[in-house]
Amino acid sequence: MTDTRHKLIAASGLLATGLLIAAPHVVPEGSLRLMVEIFCVFAFAQSWNFLAGYVGLMSFGQQLFIGLGAYFVFLVSNRLALNPFWLVPLAFFFAGAFAALISPLVFRLRDAYFAISIWVIAEIVRLFIAQRDYLGSVSGLPLVATRSMDRSSVAMWTFYFAALFALLAVFGLYYLSRSRLGLALAAVRDNEATAASIGINVWWTRFVGFVIGSGFTGAAGAVYYMSVFHLEPGGAFDPNWMVIMLFIVIIGGVGTVEGPIIGTAIYFLLRAWFAGTGNLYLMLLGAAAIAVMLISSKGIWGVVRERTGIDLLGSRHLSGLGQNPKG
Numbered sequence: 001m002t003d004t005r006h007k008l009i010a011a012s013g014l015l016a017t018g019l020l021i022a023a024p025h026v027v028p029e030g031s032l033r034l035m036v037e038i039f040c041v042f043a044f045a046q047s048w049n050f051l052a053g054y055v056g057l058m059s060f061g062q063q064l065f066i067g068l069g070a071y072f073v074f075l076v077s078n079r080l081a082l083n084p085f086w087l088v089p090l091a092f093f094f095a096g097a098f099a100a101l102i103s104p105l106v107f108r109l110r111d112a113y114f115a116i117s118i119w120v121i122a123e124i125v126r127l128f129i130a131q132r133d134y135l136g137s138v139s140g141l142p143l144v145a146t147r148s149m150d151r152s153s154v155a156m157w158t159f160y161f162a163a164l165f166a167l168l169a170v171f172g173l174y175y176l177s178r179s180r181l182g183l184a185l186a187a188v189r190d191n192e193a194t195a196a197s198i199g200i201n202v203w204w205t206r207f208v209g210f211v212i213g214s215g216f217t218g219a220a221g222a223v224y225y226m227s228v229f230h231l232e233p234g235g236a237f238d239p240n241w242m243v244i245m246l247f248i249v250i251i252g253g254v255g256t257v258e259g260p261i262i263g264t265a266i267y268f269l270l271r272a273w274f275a276g277t278g279n280l281y282l283m284l285l286g287a288a289a290i291a292v293m294l295i296s297s298k299g300i301w302g303v304v305r306e307r308t309g310i311d312l313l314g315s316r317h318l319s320g321l322g323q324n325p326k327g
Contacts, residue, residue: 009171009174009313013167013170013171016167017167020160020163020167021160023035023159023163024155024156024159024160029152029155032155032156032159033155033227035159035162035163036158036159036162036223036224036227037224037227038264038268039162039163039165039166040162040165040220040221040223040224040227041224041244041248041264041267041268042166042169042248042260042261042264043162043165043166043168043169043216043217043220044062044066044217044220044221044241044244044245045244045245045248045249045252045260045263045264046169046170046173046257046260047062047169047213047214047216047217047220048062048213048217048242048245048246048249049249049254049255049256049259049260050173050209050212050213050216051209051210051213051214052249052254052255053249053254053255053256054173054177054182054185054186054189054209054255055185055188055189055206055209055210055213056185056188056189056190056206057114057206057209057210057213058114058115059114059115059118059119060115060116060118060119060242061115061116061117061118061119061120061121061122061242062118062214062217062241062242062245063122063236063237063238063239063241063242064098064118064119064121064122064125064237065095065098065099065214065215065217065218065221066217066218066220066221066224066236066237066241067122067125067126067129067221067233067236067237068094068095068098068125068218068221069091069092069094069095069217069218069219069220069221069222070091070218070221070222070224070225070226070231070236071129071135071141071231071236072087072090072091072094072095072218072222073087073088073090073091073222073225073226074141074143074225074231075135075141076090077143077144077145078141078142078143078144078145081144081145082145083145083149084143084145084146084222084226085157085161085226087222088161088219088222088223088226089219091218091219091221091222092215092216092218092219093215094218095214095215095217095218095219095221096211096212096214096215096218098214098218099210099211099213099214099215100207100211102118102121103207103210103211105117106118106121107203107206107207119239119242122237122239123237125237126233126234126236126237129233129237130233130234136231136232136233138232138233138234139232140230140231140232140233140235141230141231141232142229142230143225143226143229143230143231146226146229158223158226158227161223161226162220162223162224162227165216165219165220165223168216169216169260170257170261170313173257174257174313177257181205181208181209184200184205185205185206185209187200188200188202188205188206221236243282243285244267246289247263247267247285247286247288247289248260248263248264248266248267249263249299250263250289250292250293250299251263251266251267251288251289251292251299251300252264252266252299252300252301253298253299253300253301253302254298254299256299256301256302256305256313257312257313258301258312258313259299259300259301259302262299262300262301263299263300266288266300267285270284270285270288
């Protein structure tokens, strides 16, 4: 049964990949732009879901890595006249390296202090960039390299990169959760003392999870801002990115692969219906999240799974948030 399930999931991944490869040739460019945004926002949400639900680290400042990944690609591409698409994988390593750099500091903090510390660092980086003319200051940076590139080619490759991150956010997370690293993360998340007693290095396991999740966020952030050809600190490090991630994951279901898929669909539907209502739109997002939490802390997918027994991607059980991030 397990082998059959893995084969079905692999076949689904191949089918999804084939459809996404064909999409730019049949979908209008305007619709491709929307799909890029959806895929990138989903990747952001899934990366936060990975940290909170799989690693056991709840951060309120993941916009830090969105901005870092985007600024890395824009600055290096503009200064060295390089194709920005070649730099996207390096954005993963740059954002991940920054996460590794701050880990010894932030891992000393617990619970809410850890969560807020990342947000504080994001604000420090935002203010630093906003005061530096060579980084574009508050007006930001254009993506110069794309001006000489064919517009349709840029749109197609931006879509392909966004689609890749969406696929990794589903199938990559599924297979990662079943790897030795995934099992170690689950053990550390659920009970640090027990994990340590069986030989798992708690600090290093969480460190690796934090670096992977943050690097993924940074690379997806680079692709998102490449799609709009302009980058400024107020947008890249906007705390509203965190609001969107929280809404998507909470309403869909923390610690599940499927939950953020549902949450992303609901988010974009609500945005399409109520975006013109200003503050009322934000209030509706908050009300929807609160309603779901009151009905079930496991989110929509958690309710579906409990009542139907369906577990499409074999998601692991939900975990409590705000566990001690210190190993």
